[in-house]
Structures are given as structure tokens and as C-alpha cells.
Amino acid sequence: MRYENRADAGRRLARRLEHLRDAHVVVLGVPRGGAPVAFQVARHLAVPLDLAVVRKLRVPWQPELGYGALGEHGVRVIDEHLLAESGLSATEREALEQHEQAELERRVRRWRGARSPMPLAGRDVVLVHEAVATGAVAEAACRVARVRGAAQVVLAVPVGQEEALAHLRTVANEVVCPRPVRHLGSVGAWYEDFAPVGDTDITALLAEAGRPSPAAGDGPAPERPSPGRPVEVPAHQVRIPSLLTLPPTARAVVAFAHAGSRGGSDPRSQCVATALQRAGLGTLLLDLLTGDEERNQHNVFDITMLARRLQAACGWLRRETGLRVGCFATDTGAAAALEAAAADEDIGAVVCVGGRPELAGPSALARVHAPALFVVGALDTRLLGCNHLAADWLRCDHRVEVVPDATHLFTEPGALETVAELTRDWFTTRLTRADTQVLTGSP
Incomplete structure (x- = not known):
């Protein structure tokens, strides 16, 4: 099952989360790619949207290989086995992580602007990303939600690698994934339209999410089938x-x-x-x-x-x-x-x-x-x-x-x-x- 785009993935994913519609939850999107998916989930459930900002730690000479991730509030997730295989020296690793931490902070300022992070203390969180490969980014995002005081964390992704999802079930209270796969390959292969998500796209989504949702307004109720x-x-x-x-x-x-x-x-x-x-x-x-x-x-x-x-x-x-x-x-x-x-x-x-x-x-x-x-x-x-x-x-x-x-x-x-x-x-x-x-x- 391929998704037309991230919005389509978000709408399909949201239907798997109906049991959370009346719960006191906040949706957190993992930018960049997870933000448009999370926006659709938040709109469908008529709940607030915020971000869980995370940076993947990539081996410089092998960018597709990520040995961990950094998150807001000092969150750090490292796969020691992949780190050992990467050949990174301690000096190279320290310089890389300092650079990624600075980039993470820059993006937080750019995307949130003057907005304060959504209060999560005692609330349940639905954490949404566009896909799960190794699971390091998703794990870091889950830990960000925990640090911010989330009571329960539900990880929701349109597609994910089975091995990583199994590990993430030990990190999140619930994992929802309509398309678990043995070998994920390229994330873009699971989307017909996998256009880049820019900074302005993310800020626009946050602004739009702050407006009243039609689903929560006084519009007509969903149409019920007529008797045949x-x-x-x-x-x-x-x-x-x-x-x-x-x-x-x-x-x-x-x-x-x-x-x-x-x-x-x-x-x-x-x-x-x-x-x-x-x-x-x-x-x-x-x-x-x-x-x-x-x-x-x-x-x-x-x-x-x-x-x-x-x-x-x-x-x-x-x-x-x-x-x-x-x-x-x-x-x-x-x-x-x-x-x-x-x-x-x-x-x-x-x-x-x-x-x-x-x-x-x-x-x-x-x-x-x-x-x-x-x-x-x-x-x-x-x-x-x-x-x-x-x-x-x-x-x-x-x-x-x-x-x-x-x-x-x-x-x-x-x-x-x-x-x-x-x-x-x-x-x-x-x-x-x-x-x-x-x-x-x-x-």
C-alpha cells in the first residue's frame, strides 16, 4: 500500500486512532516530514498540534547510516553497535553532535517562533512521524515527550520496519502502524508524492492547526446511511x-x-x-x-x-x-x-x-x-x-x-x-x- 502523499498518510493513520478522539491528548509531529502527517491526525481528532524536534546523527561519509538521534531538552539516543561500526573517533563524534545540537536549537527557534511549547504534563501524547527505519529518531521523540511530562505516549507512523517497531513498543505505551514491513528501503518509495517539507511549510501547519477545526465546530454531523x-x-x-x-x-x-x-x-x-x-x-x-x-x-x-x-x-x-x-x-x-x-x-x-x-x-x-x-x-x-x-x-x-x-x-x-x-x-x-x-x- 503506497500513500499518495503525507496528507493522505495522515488521514489514513488518523482513522486507526479513533479510540483517542475523546481523550485529553496532544499530537506531536516529528519534523520535517512528520509534521504534515501529524497535522491531519490532529485535525481528524480535533486536538492540539505541536512538535517534537529531533535531529538524526548521521555518519558523515555514509549519510544514510544513522547511529542515533538528539532531541529537545537534552534527549540523546545512541545505538552503540552502529556507532562502533561507523569508525567515528571520539573527536569526530563530539564535533558532529555539537553541530547537530546547534542546528536543532536553530530549528526550534525558526519553527516555534514566539510560541511556547504545548504543556504536556499529565496528558497523553500521539507522536507522529512519516516512517520508522532504525527507530532512533522515533525513540528520541518519545523520550522528548516523556521529559515534557507526557503521561502516555502513542507512537503512530504510516509505515515502519518491523524490527524497529518491536523495539519501540518497549519505549512507547502503544505503537500504531498500518503498514509494518520487513525491509523499509527508501522512505520515499512508500509515497507517490514525497516533496520536501520546508521551514515555511511547518510554520504554516502550526498556524493553521491553531485555528478552529471544522470537525470541532458547529458544522453538520457526518451523514448517516439511509435505509436501503x-x-x-x-x-x-x-x-x-x-x-x-x-x-x-x-x-x-x-x-x-x-x-x-x-x-x-x-x-x-x-x-x-x-x-x-x-x-x-x-x-x-x-x-x-x-x-x-x-x-x-x-x-x-x-x-x-x-x-x-x-x-x-x-x-x-x-x-x-x-x-x-x-x-x-x-x-x-x-x-x-x-x-x-x-x-x-x-x-x-x-x-x-x-x-x-x-x-x-x-x-x-x-x-x-x-x-x-x-x-x-x-x-x-x-x-x-x-x-x-x-x-x-x-x-x-x-x-x-x-x-x-x-x-x-x-x-x-x-x-x-x-x-x-x-x-x-x-x-x-x-x-x-x-x-x-x-x-x-x-x-
Whole structure:
């Protein structure tokens, strides 16, 4: 799972911290890169934002190797093993640490200006950084929070190296990381946009965080899903019993395509549909086969028939609601959704979860114009290969998202929630964005 940018990472991370929403907490960002991530977390939780300023101690002739970190209030974390390997003499080390301490103090003055540090005594702290590699910087930041009097420290990072995270669990009271990895590599590789964060960016974020948050104001409460209503969707020679749910101010609607007769009870679809409805998107749960048809396994793999029925259902849905339509599909329904999108350019976006998109074939996949997201479990190696194969044939905006430690049905703890978040973000950024461009006449 790659993040679009630091703001996207912060929004996703914030959803993992909902249990802290009503707590008496302060969010501390580790600048530079952690500040934009922390800003989104603080805004989502409607709590104050401050900084935990830390400087990494790097070996001069091997800058990617950090043997420790310095923090405010005299905090110092040293990895003695890496220090010994570095070959730094005592004189070189002292000069380096004096230089970094001076730079740390300069940055504190530049970023905070006349602001006093946020009082932390007796309060819980959510410490946010953009990633964890060796863990030295995160450990130093945790110790800064402790020195400032924090009662509990929750370390939250979008991505981190497993070995370092395991150590940090002995330093922080809780570690939250949606994407633990064995080998982190370059931090920038986990972000599509990894633009540098400047001093003015950080001061602007602190200033903005001091203004009232819309989440804490008197604005409208989050929209609750409307009860669904049963409908019959005409699709060629059959009428498909379906469930249509439209929030009062729906911005788009998503057809859930199932190559069977029990799709509405699929936990994947139920979890995702609820997330879309809460985000202001309508949903249509429909089964592309009757019970009798499903007993013949040939029908489950008749991609052409399934695609025609789905295309007809999407046309009906557009006429019925007047909204842009996307498709969510699982299993062989994924291939049907892509074939339907290849034939119907009005299908605005497609998400395939645990599906067989390669069954659509190279010719159909090459004609798909709708942005397509494939979500597959990391432990489902067979489908992982199938999804990457299909992605290679696509010419449209597309992405393959791999959910760590998940199998075909995503029954592992937190896996379905990750699927729902990925799907919601794809449709809200692709499907509704396209709708806005059409309405405003933007290019």
C-alpha cells in the first residue's frame, strides 16, 4: 500500500486512532516530514498540534547510516553497535553532535517562533512521524515527550520496519502502524508524492492547526446511511432483485457486482458498502446470477454474460439516480466489471477485491478507461499473480494494493477495514472528482 502523499498518510493513520478522539491528548509531529502527517491526525481528532524536534546523527561519509538521534531538552539516543561500526573517533563524534545540537536549537527557534511549547504534563501524547527505519529518531521523540511530562505516549507512523517497531513498543505505551514491513528501503518509495517539507511549510501547519477545526465546530454531523430499498433491475432477459441505498446528498453511486446469488451477504461487500454510504456514496447490491444459474459453474465463469448484465444494471442506475456510476466487484465479478467498463465509458471507476480480473482478457483490459484499483491479500499468492497480470494489460489509471498478512476473504483482524478504506478513498478521489469536473466544465 503506497500513500499518495503525507496528507493522505495522515488521514489514513488518523482513522486507526479513533479510540483517542475523546481523550485529553496532544499530537506531536516529528519534523520535517512528520509534521504534515501529524497535522491531519490532529485535525481528524480535533486536538492540539505541536512538535517534537529531533535531529538524526548521521555518519558523515555514509549519510544514510544513522547511529542515533538528539532531541529537545537534552534527549540523546545512541545505538552503540552502529556507532562502533561507523569508525567515528571520539573527536569526530563530539564535533558532529555539537553541530547537530546547534542546528536543532536553530530549528526550534525558526519553527516555534514566539510560541511556547504545548504543556504536556499529565496528558497523553500521539507522536507522529512519516516512517520508522532504525527507530532512533522515533525513540528520541518519545523520550522528548516523556521529559515534557507526557503521561502516555502513542507512537503512530504510516509505515515502519518491523524490527524497529518491536523495539519501540518497549519505549512507547502503544505503537500504531498500518503498514509494518520487513525491509523499509527508501522512505520515499512508500509515497507517490514525497516533496520536501520546508521551514515555511511547518510554520504554516502550526498556524493553521491553531485555528478552529471544522470537525470541532458547529458544522453538520457526518451523514448517516439511509435505509436501503429493494428494487428490480432490468438486465437483458432477467430482472435482478437488488438493494439500492442512497444517502440524502449522494455524490455518486457504486454497483456491487457478484457472480452469484448471495453477494449481498458477502462480508467484504457489507463492510465496503457501509464505508461508502458513510462517505456520501450510494450503493446498489445486486447478484448477477439467480440461484438456479449459480448451480451451473459455467455461468459463474461466463464473463461475457455477467458483463452484459452489469452494463445494463449500470445504465439503469444512471437513469434512475442521475449520478455517476462506479463498480465494485469480487471473484469472477471483477472480470465482468472490467469488461463492462471497457464497453461503457460512462462507468467512472472500478474496484476489484480478491477478484479474477485477468479473466477479462488482454483486449478488454486494454480498452478500460475507468480508473481501476485491485485489492488482494498478501497471503493469497495465486490471486496476487492474477491481479498483477491484469494490471500489466491496463492502459488506464490503475493500482494494485496488497493488504499485508491477509488471505482471500480478508478475515484477518483489521483486513476488511483496510479494504473498505482503500475502496472508499479510490471512489471519493476518482469517481466524485470526475463528476465535479463535468459539472464545472473543468478540463
